[in-house]
Amino acid sequence: MPENWSFQDLIAAGWSEADLEWERLTVQALSDLATGRAGDAFDGFGRALRLARTDLAKDDPRLATSLSNHAAAMAAAGEGAMTGQIRASAAQAWASCQGWVVRMTAPRTARSSMFHLRMERLHRPAYEERWREKGRELLVEVQGRIGGCEALVLIDPEEAHRRVERWQRERPVTLSDPRKLLGAVILLAAKAEDPDQRDGNGELVAATN
Template identity: 40%
Template structure:
């Protein structure tokens, strides 16, 4: 049994209560852990934005634990919670811990380009049969353009990770872009974009 199935003390965010989004995610091949991680990160970021640091840290730590248990070693989502924890620890002056968390995140992010190239892309256009046909006819071009765009976002996230403990002003926004960038489909691009954009804004 998975961690999310056996940990009965986990918050409702883990996905024990059936809902339409979870059903859609499971039908698309996502595991419980995939959606649970995303929801934990969203809740943690919301808590941090409200100045509720202790709940945010607790949720980031849960997301980090889940990612390490459930996701492959090269999965970029394994870098996101440690990066956020590093940022919070740096703000409170715990430099040694912050640098250790940052180093862990950067080791994973070193494989970002390969993860973007390998991500599974599900069909996007659902508005009409015409758009579905156009996407099918130009699938290779569509996929190449999408990978280029996601790759640029991953590069921005990498810059943010490298600057976590520098004290310099942030160069990019992440969490504030998630709602607009979050794909409606459950595929590899949503996983990679989650890793890139579920990062604290300065």
Template identity: 35%
Template sequence: MSMSEQPTSASSAGGDIEMRAALAAGWKAHDLDWERLQEQGNACFEQGDAAGAARAWRRARWIAMFRFALSDPRRATTLANLALLDRMAGHEAKACARYRRASRKWERVGGFIETMNIARRARSSLFHLRMEARHWDTYTDNTRKRFAAFAAETARALDCLAGNRPVEVRLFGRWRGEKPSVFDDTRKFLSAALLIGGGAGQPGAKEAPPSETQAPPDGE
């Protein structure tokens, strides 16, 4: 790994409030590092900064390669964004091959959804706290069903990207609104599902009419 491609080091949280919260919730520094690098890469892609996107997404690759389990859906996201870099560089055959590998990894996301840890959300009233306590099983079951729908949309998006066809749903554009405030497996899943570059509405991506699933509101 070259110095320019090393992942950012945030194991010492210092004045980083978000990192301190993530570590306190049980995340590792590399979990938030990867998320931030994927966000940075997507933002650069939207701005037409191919070099910036490449730097961020290649750094994220090292985190995924050495820190994430083989079954982690974020590995598929990492591959997909490397494929987009290949496409931007004119290496279409390599891009298609990487997208297909990403799709095969994403096929295993159902197991992650079934076993993921869903943290309780902050509530604004005693009423909502009591409702959550009474109906927590229903909430988690509904969350898993909704995320299964998300997973199906991402699978279709990867298929479109592999065939260099327009993607029908927004990806990164939705992340800004769907990003959970808690640090649990739902955030890992949504980052994997939505931090894929090339979705509908993203500058530089092929356009198609949107058709989207709504994630469960974070405060629900």
């Protein structure tokens, strides 16, 4: 479902236009990958990375996602020899994301009564810590899959389609730090390379069922 956010909405949430643009670029790149437009997808991942490097914090998980996506796209484009530095930067970015999670704030949701408002104010620190714990769990899961791998490859078109659909289904309805983190996790288009997908010369071969 399309979203329409005003400049006032962004200011109130502590977001910038770059935050929304990163989502748009990355979702579009995944959509291109899902529909077989690989060249457009590679270009989109590159544009998302340039934006992330310019406008996002060094420990922002979306930067880690963009670095991973770009490294995988370069490998898919036959530029695997040039991905080492980007892949190393991605691993370093994922390792530094814990600092971002520590600063993460929980979303403020509308309450139906003064009682609920008072309870949220009273227990706000515990409420925010629960969100941070969820964030740490998500990061550990992603780091376990790709954080220290030696090579990254792109997910297949079917998986790209599933991730776009999942984002449209699960993205938070408010602009918040949890939405930024969930975007980094769901919109990740890279995965660890399967060694069985290389032939005797070290070249990638098509996967078989």
